[in-house]
Amino acid sequence: MARVFNFSAGPSMLPEEALKTAAAEMLDYGNTGTSVMEMSHRSAAFDAIAKDAESLLRELMEIPANYKVLFLQGGASTQFAMVPLNLIARNPAKKADYVNTGTWSKKAISEAKKYGTVKVVATSEDKNFTYIPTLSKDMFDQEASYAHITTNNTIFGTRYRELPDTGSVPLVADMSSNILSERYDVSKFGLIYAGAQKNIGPAGVTVAIIREDLLGHELPITPTMLGYKIHAENASMYNTPPCYPLYISKLVFEWLKKLGGVAAMQKINEEKAGMLYDFLDNSKLFKGTVEPKYRSLMNIPFVLPSEELNGAFIKQATAANFINLKGHRSVGGMRASIYNAMPVDGVKKLVAFMKDFESKNS
Numbered sequence: 001m002a003r004v005f006n007f008s009a010g011p012s013m014l015p016e017e018a019l020k021t022a023a024a025e026m027l028d029y030g031n032t033g034t035s036v037m038e039m040s041h042r043s044a045a046f047d048a049i050a051k052d053a054e055s056l057l058r059e060l061m062e063i064p065a066n067y068k069v070l071f072l073q074g075g076a077s078t079q080f081a082m083v084p085l086n087l088i089a090r091n092p093a094k095k096a097d098y099v100n101t102g103t104w105s106k107k108a109i110s111e112a113k114k115y116g117t118v119k120v121v122a123t124s125e126d127k128n129f130t131y132i133p134t135l136s137k138d139m140f141d142q143e144a145s146y147a148h149i150t151t152n153n154t155i156f157g158t159r160y161r162e163l164p165d166t167g168s169v170p171l172v173a174d175m176s177s178n179i180l181s182e183r184y185d186v187s188k189f190g191l192i193y194a195g196a197q198k199n200i201g202p203a204g205v206t207v208a209i210i211r212e213d214l215l216g217h218e219l220p221i222t223p224t225m226l227g228y229k230i231h232a233e234n235a236s237m238y239n240t241p242p243c244y245p246l247y248i249s250k251l252v253f254e255w256l257k258k259l260g261g262v263a264a265m266q267k268i269n270e271e272k273a274g275m276l277y278d279f280l281d282n283s284k285l286f287k288g289t290v291e292p293k294y295r296s297l298m299n300i301p302f303v304l305p306s307e308e309l310n311g312a313f314i315k316q317a318t319a320a321n322f323i324n325l326k327g328h329r330s331v332g333g334m335r336a337s338i339y340n341a342m343p344v345d346g347v348k349k350l351v352a353f354m355k356d357f358e359s360k361n362s
């Protein structure tokens with residue numbers, strides 16, 4: 001079967017070029033006579049893969065030298081616990097500020113509450129998370145150990161257009177669903193984390209980028225494996241890392257670099273999202289669910305006027321090889337996740353399909 005356009009929220013499409021390279025190298029990586037899956041993580045061949053992955057990510061995100069780049073396991077959900085375990089005791093009051101912009105923020109908040117005092121400084125729950133609350137410096141407790149945001153809200157399709165000014169409080173960001181999709185100034189953050197399975201690579205590897213001065217404040221109960229410092233001291237090789245996902249991530253980073261890096265990718269993402277939003281804004285049948293100012297470049301939820309039409313659209317789209325367009329149950333309708341690896345052509349064809357659906361159903 002031909003490859004389809006996969007609009008899944010994650011795991012999602014990977015660049016074909018990376019998959020082809022992986023396929024070609026599957027049985028014999030670089031004349032080692034083994035696949036990357038079968039290699040010791042202490043071997044010279046794997047060590048080179050890990051080092052390349054790190055240096056490519058540093059280059060792509062322009063990560064300053066005083067930040068450690070960690071490749072961990074456990075997904076972004078494990079970071080919900082690792083963040084407070086490692087950071088909340090920076091200040092003896094053990095306080096942290098969180099902004100609640102959706103399901104994933106909520107999960108981060110409830111996990112952090114186990115380890116200290118959490119203040120939700122703002123929430124957009126009153127309008128089912130269709131916007132990002134306005135934030136100002138005075139809303140953040142200057143004695144908080146850190147302030148946490150979710151830069152892109154995968155389920156509700158919102159994103160921060162500007163970062164909050166948290167004063168001297170380190171900003172921590174869950175960037176799982178928009179890392180590498182647009183430029184960020186890493187120096188504005190104390191910590192960035194992201195599960196890989198949207199813009200980085202396969203599920204199984206989790207990236208954490210942490211400013212060095214934030215290392216070493218673990219709560220005494222922190223399990224060894226959940227401390228950032230031990231992973232930083234061991235270059236993410238304290239134990240066996242997620243070798244194969246890390247290798248695929250390296251191939252994805254190479255693809256992104258060749259394409260022109262994050263700035264070039266951002267332009268393409270703006271073009272892709274722009275096509276879909278333009279169509280939604282001009283459609284009499286389809287409607288976007290997010291306040292225009294806060295629209296995500298990655299996850300675009302939309303609805304039709306009835307459940308019958310939503311169902312018919314998803315069914316017909318699937319038959320036409322536009323798969324995984326069903327929206328999350330908390331929003332309903334449809335959601336098109338158009339991460340970095342979704343080709344421009346995929347969005348173009350989806351919009352043409354939506355136009356055709358509209359003309360047949362109006």
Ligand SMILES: Cc1ncc(COP(=O)(O)O)c(C=O)c1O
Binds near residue numbers: 009075
């Ligand atoms: C913004 C965000 N945070 C966290 C998660 C959870 O990630 P994981 O499944 O890697 O734990 C997701 C998953 O989709 C997400 O989109």
